[in-house]
Amino acid sequence: MSPDLILPHGDILPVFASRPVWCGRRSTVIGQARIGAQAWLGDDSVIRADGQEVILGDRFWLGHRSTVHIATLDLGTRVGDRVSVGRNAVVHACTVGSDVVIEDEAVILDGATVGDRIVLEAGATVFPRASLPSGFVYAGTPARPVRPISLDEVTDRAERLREAAGEGGAEAPSDPLEVEESVFVARTASLRGRILLGENATVLFSCALDAEVGPIVVGARSNIQDNTVIRTRGEGVVIGRETTIAHNVRMADCRIGARSLIGIGCTLAPGTVVADDVMVAAGATTDPGQLLEGGHLWGGRPARIIGALDDGKRALMARIVDGYVSHGRDFRALQDGLS
Structure with a gap:
């Protein structure tokens, strides 16, 4: 096996x-x-x-x-x-x-x-x-x-x-999804419903995107990392450009701005609004309808401001985005080679 x-x-x-x-x-x-x-x-x-x-x-x-x-x-x-x-x-x-x-x-x-x-x-x-x-x-x-x-x-x-x-949660087969050549969607990811992926977007391994109720829109050069689950039950999910959604994030019916990072293991409640230029620390959660203002590092349960988004953090976030654009290009070539 x-x-x-x-x-x-x-x-x-x-x-x-x-x-x-x-x-x-x-x-x-x-x-x-x-x-x-x-x-x-x-x-x-x-x-x-x-x-x-x-x-x-x-x-x-x-x-x-x-x-x-x-x-x-x-x-x-x-x-x-x-x-x-x-x-x-x-x-x-x-x-x-x-x-x-x-x-x-x-x-x-x-x-x-x-x-x-x-x-x-x-x-x-x-x-x-x-x-x-x-x-x-x-x-x-x-x-x-x-x-x-x-x-x-x-x-x-x-x-x-x-x-x-016990048994793992069985995801339904993915719906056919037309994406442009620069986009990478892992073969083991499950995507259902109305999903739009921008140029150079990356959806990595074992992610589950369920847009059977509201749409999911992912901006250009944004990446959704392994085992993240995004489900819509109402208005849908919009993720801005050049944003990172790290491993094992859970979110539903929320808005995330551009140039932001949602850290490993975070949970975003329905109605959450994350402004542009926000970093959310690993493991953080939000309350329903919470607004995370731009220019800050947020963390905790529920999330609160814990620091400024300084030049070092902004540079780190930009490097992660660039790295995942490159990963997406490489993974797509490797995955296409298996078919």
């Missing part, structure tokens, strides 16, 4: 130590990934090593709609043995030890180090460059130690997480 989609990056294909125990529907592995023995990859899971290495130890379990990625320019991801990741979680450009449980909706961010014998509870966020010492349960945003934990309890939590995984 192998993932539904395997693609190289820079002519480098993923390497598996042995045949995976399971690979779910629309599972994707890309690039410089080395995956240990007895791996289990859930439905719509994504391992993307397109610029740096991803090294995953033996008995790695990746839950449905979860994502493992790198920071393209400078940080890979390294994970030890016997690590279990729940549903809709993100492991991003970080180091994770052995005997670790990362529960549903949890996020580990760039440069973080997670020790051995750890449980990261559901919905927790490990901030960039944070260090989590071994032997504790961690919870919250940012993740903080709750209590010590034994190896036996870690093993028990891992077994319970796997037992609760």
